[in-house]
Structures are given as structure tokens and as C-alpha cells.
């Protein structure tokens with residue numbers, strides 16, 4: 001299946017960084033006509049209606065309550081599991097209940113990796129349990145387990161130094177890197193095992209990719225490379241990584257025992273979940289709003305990405321109930337299998353290839369639904385000017401920023417960077433990576449008011465873009481013709497090489 005091919009390429013080289021973000025200072029260079037400015041301003045009362053209905057009216061608390069019902073019923077929703085499919089059935093029924101249109105699932109072949117037993121124990125210089133959490137796609141240990149000496153490195157550069165690389169053979173390599181940002185530091189998670197394996201290491205223990213820890217382990221996808229032994233790749237806590245470092249710096253011998261079982265099962269059929277409000281004048285033109293429904297198998301995926309998925313379909317539910325049908329079609333997509341590598345998005349790109357030119361704007365929320373501040377977007381200059389004007393209408397919820405990102409936005413929609421204009425929810429997500437991919441990703445991370453505001457913003461922005469007389473401008477050099485299967489693969493390689501792809 002196509003997505004898997006791209007996935008393997010993507011994961012071989014994945015090294016994400018944060019986008020190059022600059023504040024929008026377009027106002028001076030914008031030359032939108034007074035007619036267009038007046039038209040955008042005329043949506044003020046509509047935005048007010050949306051905000052009032054979501055913050056004070058019949059939809060108040062609705063996004064949170066529906067999401068809580070969902071995650072309490074299904075918990076974690078790992079790619080390839082029956083539970084994910086049951087949760088998709090539930091969502092299709094729910095979106096029908098809310099009277100959304102053309103509700104359906106679209107088949108996607110997805111990976112099925114399963115975690116099993118995970119036991120870590122330090123036996124020297126003292127005995128202690130060590131919390132370990134296998135990274136996605138990791139192999140297990142041999143049945144008898146692994147008992148080996150530990151070698152701690154602070155960076156890939158340190159590992160590559162002769163005295164460290166020579167010492168790595170037969171050892172368990174611990175990565176005690178300094179956390180810089182998710183985008184930079186995630187390289188230790190995605191590449192740590194294969195780089196240690198090149199020097200003959202028998203397992204890799206990677207400090208969890210997070211800026212803060214209360215003895216928390218964080219999973220996430222990792223990838224092996226051809227011609228290198230596949231060794232267990234496990235996350236450990238920041239606390240244990242630092243402790244191992246102290247032992248090593250004192251010259252003390254560290255020995256760890258690992259017993260881990262994982263399984264890679266045959267691919268399964270999953271589905272992207274789709275619902276629409278069909279446009280009144282140009283139904284073939286599409287504004288897409290999205291989040292991913294799958295999650296890792298720890299926590300319940302309330303934040304990543306229940307919040308993003310739920311503000312997306314719920315925004316359409318609000319608009320439908322208010323009788324707000326825009327000229328173009330609004331399409332909510334709840335992606336499947338984002339976590340193992342944007343698998344649902346690649347499948348959508350293939351299935352909907354013939355209508356990509358009709359996708360005028362794509363939106364995705366996958367970096368938290370905390371207090372919204374505006375929109376972070378990738379678009380040409382004129383598109384940026386239009387977004388800046390639209391965001392001015394969101395003063396009532398203090399979410400008026402329009403921030404340009406040259407490096408693309410979103411995770412799933414990043415496959416269309418600089419081809420289709422797109423936007424993600426800009427929100428006060430400083431704590432996002434505290435909870436990300438860990439047991440701590442629960443409903444407690446979210447609150448009803450922030451979700452209401454996020455839904456109101458999402459509904460307002462999507463509605464206006466879908467309804468404006470001017471189609472959202474697509475000022476990019478690339479076109480959807482560049483997104484044929486082979487071209488997309490090339491594009492993914494370029495994006496990875498330029499550190500522009502993010503797996504969130």
C-alpha cells in the first residue's frame with residue numbers, strides 16, 4: 001500500500017524541527033480591495049453568532065463533553081487495533097446523529113505494532129526498577145532478555161567519537177541528550193536505536209522527548225535502517241537518564257537487564273472518517289478541517305489528538321445547526337494512523353488525487369487545543385493578507401493572530417506544504433509535550449472553555465474561507481500535478497531532508 005512505502009522512506013530519515021515561524025507583518029504590504037475588506041468585515045455578525053452559540057449557548061461545553069464520552073468509552077486507539085475501528089464506527093454514527101452530510105469511512109491499510117511485556121531493571125551499581133516504554137515499531141528482546149553494561153552518551157556527536165563508538169559494542173546505549181525542542185530532539189527517538197546498532201549496541205534507551213518530567217516515559221515512532229541489526233528501542237525517564245550519566249561520570253559500572261516483548265502483525269484495514277456540509281454554490285470546492293483519531297497506546301489520546309479531531313467535526317456540527325451553509329463544501333476529515341507516519345493522509349492524497357485542485361484551504365489541529373490565540377498558516381502573500389483580516393474578527397475570544405510559517409503547518413496536512421494553503425490552530429500549548437505520547441495524555445489536560453473557543457475559531461475561519469466570494473488564493477510554485485505518487489515520494493524526501501516534516 002502506497003502510504004506504507006512513503007512511510008518507510010519517511011521514517012528512515014525522519015528528523016523533524018520546529019517550523020520557521022515569523023510574525024505576520026503583512027499589513028503594510030497588503031493591497032486587498034476595499035470591496036474585499038468590506039466583505040470580510042461583513043462576517044462579523046456571523047462570527048459573533050458562532051462564538052455566542054459555542055461559548056454561551058446550546059453548544060457550550062459540547063466539544064469537551066462529546067470528547068470525554070468518546071475517550072472514556074474507547075481509551076487509547078492504536079493503529080491496527082479493533083478498538084480504533086470500533087471508535088471510528090462510533091464517530092461515523094455520531095456525525096450522522098449531528099446531521100452532517102456524506103458521512104462515510106474510506107479504507108486505509110495501516111500498520112499494526114503491539115507492545116507486550118516491558119521490564120527494565122538496574123542490577124549494578126545498585127538494584128532498582130527502571131521504567132521502560134517501547135518506541136513504536138521497536139523489536140523486543142530475545143526471550144531470555146538482555147543483560148548488559150550501559151554506555152551513556154550526551155549526543156550523536158559524542159556517540160560518534162572514537163572512544164565512545166569503540167565502547168558501544170555489546171552495550172546498552174543510553175541517550176542523555178539535552179532537550180532543545182521537540183522538533184530537534186525527536187531525532188534521538190527516531191534514530192537512536194539504529195545509530196547505536198551501527199556500533200554493535202544491543203539496545204537503546206532514549207531519554208523521553210519532553211521538556212518536563214515527573215518520572216514520565218513518552219513513546220513515539222522510531223525507525224530502523226537496512227543492513228543494521230534491529231535492536232530494542234525504549235524510552236526511559238529524564239530522571240533515569242540523568243542518574244545513569246552521574247554513575248558513568250563517577251566511573252561506576254552500570255548494568256541493566258531488559259525484558260521486552262513486542263509484535264509486528266500484518267497490516268489491517270482502517271478508515272479515514274469524513275463528513276461534510278455541502279457547499280451551496282460550488283460544492284466541488286473544498287475547505288478541509290481535520291485532526292487524527294488514532295493515538296498511541298498509552299494515555300487515552302485526549303490531547304493528541306482527540307481535541308483536534310473533535311473541534312474539527314464539532315465545528316461543522318455547530319455550523320450545520322446554525323443553518324450556516326457556505327458557498328463551498330466544508331469537509332471534516334478524522335485521519336487514521338497519523339502516529340505511525342501520516343498513513344491516513346497519504347492514502348487520502350491518493351484517493352482524492354483528482355480533486356486536490358479543488359481543495360482551496362486545508363486545516364489541521366494536532367498541537368493542542370489549549371487557549372487559542374489564532375491561526376498559524378502557510379500561504380502566499382495575498383492569502384496571508386486575507387487570513388490576517390479574517391482573524392481580526394476573533395477579538396471576542398482574543399484569538400486574532402495570523403502567524404506565517406514557511407516550514408509548513410500541521411502533521412497530516414504537511415504533505416501539502418507549499419502546494420495547498422493551510423492553517424493550524426495557534427494555541428497556548430507550552431505544556432503540550434509534557435503530556436504528549438505518555439500515560440498523562442488524559443481528559444484532565446483539556447478544559448471545556450478552551451475547547452469551546454477552539455471550536456468557535458475553527459468554525460468561524462473555515463466558514464468564512466469557504467464562503468468568501470474570492471476563492472482562497474493559491475500562490476505557490478508547486479501544483480497538485482507535483483503530487484503524483486512518485487512526485488509525492490520525492491516531495492516527502494525533500495521535506496525530510498529539509499527537516500520540514502513533523503510527526504506529532
Ligand SMILES: [Zn+2]
Nearest residue numbers: 304305366504
Ligand atoms: Zn498527534
